Amino acid sequence: MKPSQEQEIWMYKHMLISRFFEEEIEKIYMEGKTPAFNMANGPIPGEMHLSNGQEPCAVGVCAHLNPEDVVTSTHRPHHVAIAKGVDLKGMTAEIFGKKTGLSGGRGGHMHIFDANVNFSCSGIIGQSIGPAVGAALSRVMQKKSGVAVAYLGEGAANQGAFHEGLNMAAVWNLPVVFVIEDNSWGISVSKKASTAVERNSDRAVAYGMPGEHIKGNDPIAIFDVVGRAIERARNGEGPTLIEIETSRLAGHFMGDTEGYRPKGEKEELFKIDPIPTMTKRLAEVYGWSDEDDRKLVEEAHAIVDEAIQYARDSEYPEPEEAMDKVFV
Template identity: 55%
Template sequence: MESINKKDLLWMYRAMKTSRYYEERMEKAYLEGKQPIFNIGAGPVPGEMHLSNGQEPAAAGMIVHLTQDDTVSATHRPHHQAIAKGVDLKKMTAEIYGKKTGLGKGKGGHMHLFDPKVKFSCGGIVGGGIPHAVGAALANKKKGTDWVAVAFIGEGAANSGAFHESLNLAALWKLPFVLVVEDNGWGISVSEKKSTSVASNDLRASAYGIKGYHVKDNDPLEMYKVSKEAVERARKGEGPSIIEIETYRFLGHFQGDPELYRPKDEVAGLRAKDPIERLKAHLIDENMITSEALDSLEREIFQEVDAAYQFAIQSEYPNPEAALEDVFC
């Protein structure tokens, strides 16, 4: 089996650890002002909040193979994907806090993060980002580039009309497109077993005559390997692929979700297989880095994330009249 180089594995570890610490901070920041009685509109971070703790391998294992010229379309649970793609962390955090220094001047919030500099976008409509990424792939092909477009979705979005229509065209036109399905087992509170007729969504690739890959048990190394092949195929003009990764959602569908639908021991079992700890152990066991060097790296990550939050907190809110700006009639 092909080995993975140290540089890429360390990049993945940094992206995954940054995302995890970022969201652990957000988990606390979001609840400020919302306790003891949960009020979704209260506190410095109003609105819904969807965190991706546990799902980091899906983003890092794919985006490690992408460049700034490649397009990523993400979901309503986008932080791990945004961080891996290189979205400006300070502006992203300010956007989530609703500040005028944010990516969208504080008007989009955490589900609508747009950073054209790194070709990243996300949205709250389930499956809505698939056609956008296919459109980017079509543009890439027409321009004669080797740029790739990647769409991330949850497994529930694979049952949407946009999934079929987009993949049909991507396959028909042999576009440089990769669809990553993050299967965390739950479409909000509905088990995949009760909503989907196939065992895994990579099997649907055969319906479009394209390549399908399945990554078991949230394995960051396997995600790296299949993503590398899918991206290379896309760059060479060999058409689109579907990758489904069995990933973990450590937290609820949204913050404040009572999670009454989940078996009581499910989360504990998932946390026992934390992919970040597994990757860390691999790096040390393969003598790629020492635990002391990783500790130093983690301190750098903590400082970077803390600085982003401090920037957001200290930034100003937009003036009320700004609500009339950037409006199209």
Template identity: 60%
Template sequence: MEPSKDQLLWMYAAMAKARHYEDTMARAYMEGKTPKFDIGAGPVPGEMHLAAGQEPCAAGVCVHLRAGDTVTATHRPHHVAIAKGVDLNRMTAEIYGRRDGLAGGRGGHMHLFDPAVNFACSGIIGESAGPATGAALAARLQGSDAVAVAYLGDGAANQGAFHEALNLASLWRLPVVFVIEDNAWGISVPKSRSTAVPDNSVRARGYDMPGVHVADNDTLAVFDAAGEAVARARRGEGPTLIEVQTYRYYGHFQGDPEVYRPKDEVARLKARDPIDRLRGHMLDNAGVTEAEADEALTRVRAEVDAAFEFARQSGEPAPEDALEHVFA
């Protein structure tokens, strides 16, 4: 499946937007946390998990989705939220814990929820599989051709909830796509020391569904695999499992000393950066001009910068707001 020029530009913009967002967040998060790291200090308190490097997993899948499709993501969710069209201003305000956030500042960066575009995420490992399967069942019962996509990390593929969801999705032939982002590390544990199979896509055979492995963080290969999986789901032919070999440039969390990683690993990965590779393909093979690519880059960077300014200007929640939206 060959992407159109418009699809290529959309993916490039989504990936560049996510990268600028994560790099900007990395700087904003560390404000007030130096010279001695204090996780509760600064304008963005709490843990922070960034996905720079993993952009193909988001853009290559979400380019095939519609507004009515459901996406559930992981504790490292920003790139997927951006590709699904989550309100960037309100998402950033949420991460800052401000009253204009998606949940009024209650959820933070691991618990983003935007019903306007059917997006949610959670800090619980493997949690995304069940809700996505439920959303796929709801679409089936409503007679809709909407699909659901569940994002998981490679560590989550060892959770029981993941396997339960695959079993039900296949048994009921539900329109759901499971996307495993294999960034080689489960916190600080390499995949080879936590997972019995070298490639999680082979686990699809045990649940009678197609399994696809995408190597080398290849945006175009993700686009191809996801295009077939989404189309198959819309045709009522059931679920697909896709594992993408991807990479994260930052640590498991901001402040992670990363003593477990080879010292040259990130530099080697950046030498084959997926955004640069996609740009090269667009310019050389798809009729995209430098001016068109640069315009997309300028536009999305401005959107990200505006979102951070919006968040900083948003007010703090009132103390009494803590009692809203809770069960008595």
């Protein structure tokens, strides 16, 4: 399954928006946190997990989805949220803890929720799986259209929820696709040190579902493999497990010194940064010019700048609002 030129440009645009967004968030996050790092300080307190380098995993999947399809993501969610069409202004305000945020500033960056496009995420490892399986089951029981996609990291494939979720999805033949973003590191533990199999996609056979492994952090290859899996799900042919080889260009969280990485590893990853790789592909395949690129880059920056300004200008919630919408 090959993307059209329009789809490739869409993917590239959303990769740019995601990268520019996180570059701005990274700068703002560090405000008030230097010279001595304290994650409680600054306009964005708490932990921050960036997804730069993993943008292909988002666009290659979400290019096949529509608002009625459900996506559940991880604690590293920005790239997927942007590709799924989450309201960027509302998401940014949520990250800033503002009352105009998607959840009124209550959730923060690891608990982004946008019902308009059926997107949610969780800060708990492996907890994207159960809600996606449940969403897929609800579609079947209600005879509604739509598929579910659960994102997880390679470390989460060692959680019990992973095996329970895959088993249930297979037993009930549910329209769900499990997408593992394999960036080689579960916090500071390498995949080789934590996982008995070389490829988590090989585990699919134990649950009677197809398993696919995608090399090279390539959005075109991802589009192809995921497109076929989504088509299977929509046709009532059940779940698929997909593992994507990708790159985490930042630390596990902001402030991570990354002393566990082998010397030279990050430098090598930046040499295969998927964004300049995609720029080159568009030029070679479609004659994408420097002027075309300049215009799209400017558009992506403008979208991000507008969202950031909206969040900065928004008001914080009043203290007495803390218990609103909380069930007690």
